[in-house]
Amino acid sequence: MTMRSVLLALGFVAIVVWPFLVDNTFYTHIGVSVWMFTILALSMNLMLRMGQLSLAHGAIMGLGAYTAALLMLRLDVPFLPAFICSGLVGALVAAITGPVMLRVKGVYFVLLTFAFGEIIVLMFIDWVSLFGGHNGIFGVPRAELFGFVLRDRSYSYLFALGLAALAYLILRWIYSTETGAVIDALHDDEDLARSLGVNALGYRIGIFIVSGFMAGIAGGFYASYFTFVTPESFTFWTAVDALVMNILGGIALPLGAVIGAVMLVPLPELLRDSQEYQILFYGLILIFFLKFLPDGVVGVIKSLSTDSSRSLGKRFMKILAWRQVK
Template identity: 40%
Template sequence: MAALLAAAALPHFVSNQFYMHMANLALLNAIFTMSLGLIAAVGQLSLGHAAFAATGAYISALGALHLKLPPLLGIAASGLATALVAAILGKILLRLRGVYFVLVTFLAGQVVTLVALNWESVTRGANGLVGIPPISVLGYSLGARAQFYYFALAAFVGVFILLRALMRSQYGRAFRSIAENIELAESSGIDASRYQVIAFAIGSGIAGAAGAVMAHYIRYVSPDTFTFHESVAYITMLVVGGRQTLTGAVLGAAFLTPLPELLRGFVSMQHIIYGAVLVSVLIFLPGGLASIGHRIAKMTRGGRPRP
């Protein structure tokens, strides 16, 4: 609660527009990472998560530009449409496991990028869609960064509460059983395929809605907005923060979102530094940043935390 109150008060203490932009991106990245974490919760790792964000972004942008759909309606439609597409694909793709699923999701992401790049009559190709209207609530435009921040914060809190409730339900228990040992879960009567499709559809649908929100925030979307690099960034945020908890996804997004801007003067070193951070966390904090509190507590009690 204290963290939420501090987050709500942020615009009153931060007037710098760059910092507000970073805060907005961190909130959206936290949503992307939490949604990816839901898919990881059933033991699968998607390298095409950004493709679903791109799908949602294009659906909402095209709806707003050509059908004059209100942004909020477009965002909702994007989430539902993306979830439906993911459910259909999941029926096929989730038959694969491990590295095969990872490779297929990577290829699916590349296909989405190629479609966005070459279907110029609809997507305008490499030029992208410009002039996307900002989100408005009850006729009040959220074009300014400080105004959008509260919408992003509300969306983040809503997704956090939704996913926490889901993970504490019978679905969450089934997800964890499947991730730990899918054969044992199936032998105990759990329909692993069904639960994996559900997690994949919900996680991808949230990513699609968040992608639509991003498009209305930056008022532009192109094939370069959501690429393979974004998919890797979401995975890195999840691992660095801690993939076992929602809090880990949030910490990973908060920690890594500002890094590209902080390293802008060292473009050639960005990937090396990202890799160094990831390897360091895997070695010294395999539970991610979210495990620091637990490790400190064990150390203060005189115990030695497990690596």
């Protein structure tokens, strides 16, 4: 146990000092991307946990990104209020559309959010005077916290890490409260939960709002980190990426979303020269996980740490019993 906590502490320190450890802008950039997409993957985890896969989350992230970009560029709003607004816009979209969209279940919800998300992306493309069309918006100011501009990537890294950690803790907290139990109940047997007096739609809307806020925040960070936004970054494929991160890591725990992001986000950056092989690898690994490890990395860790030890213990007991008989 002490060995494990020492390892955990070391890992934690390594994650925090990563940019200073590698001292390489490229690897630091990968780290920033990882934590940025961790936020989106976590927001997707909330949706998956209640059994409603949203393909609009890429577009909601995009709304956050465009909000931050437009507020800072056109209205000279300082970073922090603009950044918070990007989250609020995500939450607002969820609050407005949720009461109607969340009545739809299963595949129909997936297709509904798919269509809704694509409409938003088409709006980015078509409304050129506001959103800049295919070219998007360039020259977004960098993040600035309390008069300190995050010009250095290392500081962007720490900011992204902090946000991801906060999102992770919020998810852990939600899942540990009664709300978490209700979400799981809604996923497992909604009729039963409703017969016990649970306001199913109300809980779903609440979770959707939190999830939309997180996706918007991820977008707000995106805008200020890359300093540009284009519509192509926010199609349903971005939501699919967040979904795949959850599947590879495992949907059962928020940690799965984090693991998935750490596994997946570096891939396109590291294999930049051979994009086709990168996509192929992405597809094959997804097929492999779906077919052989449907519970993701978290599932593997769980089965290793509980089942095998139990079966080892069982085997040990059997040997003891056999000896006594002899």
